[in-house]
Amino acid sequence: MKTIVIGGGIIGASVAYHLASRGADVTVLDGGKRGGIATVASFAWINSAPGNDRTYHEFRLKAILDWHRLQHELAASDRGTELPINWNGSLWWENTPEDVRSDTANLAGWGYPTEMINRDTALAQEPYLRNAPKEAALSSLEGSLSPVETALILLDEAVAQGAEILETTVDSVLQADGKISGVRTPDGDLPADVVVLAAGIATDQLAAPLGVTIPMDNSPGFLMQTAVTSPLIRGVTLSPGVHVRQNSDGRVVVGHDFGGGPPPDDPVTEAQSLLAETQKLFDDSDGLAVETWTLAQRPTPADGLPIIGPSQSVGGLYITVMHSGITLAAIVGRLATEEILGAGPVDILEPFRLTRFNQT
Ligand SMILES: Cc1cc2nc3c(=O)[nH]c(=O)nc-3n(C[C@H](O)[C@H](O)[C@H](O)COP(=O)(O)OP(=O)(O)OC[C@H]3O[C@@H](n4cnc5c(N)ncnc54)[C@H](O)[C@@H]3O)c2cc1C
DSSP states (O other): OEEEEEOOSHHHHHHHHHHHHTTOEEEEEOSSOTTOSTTTTOOOEEOOOTTOOHHHHHHHHHHHHHHHHHHHHHHTSTTOOOOOEEOOOEEEOOSSTHHHHHHHHHHHHTTOSEEEEEHHHHHHHOTTBSSOOSEEEEETTOEEEOHHHHHHHHHHHHHHTTOEEEOOOOOEEEEETTEEEEEEETTEEEEOSEEEEOOGGGHHHHHGGGTOOOOBOOEEEEEEEEOOOSSOOOSEEEOSSOEEEEOTTSOEEEESSTTOBOOOSOHHHHHHHHHHHHHHHBTTOTTOOEEEEEEEEEOOBTTSSOEEEEOSSSBTEEEEEOSSHHHHHHHHHHHHHHHHTTSOOOGGGGGGOGGGGTOO
């Protein structure tokens, strides 16, 4: 069985790695730079933050666990590969603490390791905070990762397990008699039995000519990145002004919100303002300097939940499109692989099927 994965962002990379490592014949096609589009521009916080219903929360909790599983799997492999994941948790506070308290109590009631902490504990979590909050929520299970580096590692691991990666754009997905037959590229047609759509915001456009409608509601997110600096921020820091974390390479990533702010009129001024807010937040941050900024659409299905699973109308078409793709990539790669390789439907994916939109 030949499988083509369209997209080399964090989702395509994870699906490709899991397929290849479980013996599948896989080719990844990506028409852009390896490492993705949304993935490159992501805040990359691994979490089950407040605001999700119980079913989705439980899925995200498993998703966090699955990053540990994947870290273990790769570290135990012949190559002893390390994933650049920071498991130092997240610290969250607001100017009015009531909402933080009630959200934290709700999540803690579901057994999520989050708790209200005092200033001393906040300072132990983030020693460089200039004005540590009197009260904050500490979610010790959470983490963040270096998104591009992680996607590239997973693609390399896929190749080490026999996958092929081609830098080419898919013009269209081909079907014959209601089944996938391959893809059309500028260099010609490539045959396939299964096509995995992991093309981020292009996923719906690739599916539409097959008669498969994927309702999306993407929104843009603007973030700033500093030049490499010495260790300043231990975990994810969610303050009332800015959300901040530090990549394993030393770059600090900042947004007014972790999901990124709206596209600014003047990105340079906006980046400088995010820098100034970060410097207000942390001691010893005078040397921070803007290196770049990112602006990308967040691939978001219309109801905000992921879409994962086979199309019911086109045999061999498998859809993986979502926001929170950083949090979810490890579990999606593992479970999608199980379904693609024919083990049958995985029950915890059922709430995330395309059929909930009355689409097939
Ligand atoms: C500002 C921002 C902040 C975010 N913060 C978080 C966060 O804190 N936590 C979290 O979990 N998630 C977060 N997300 C969401 C997360 O980053 C995305 O869900 C995830 O990166 C999606 O990965 P992907 O592989 O599906 O898409 P992408 O990274 O966009 O990759 C899709 C790939 O498909 C390729 N492609 C598209 N069309 C074709 C074609 N026709 N032929 C060949 N290749 C094609 C593209 O070149 C691209 O490489 C954030 C996103 C943004 C933008």
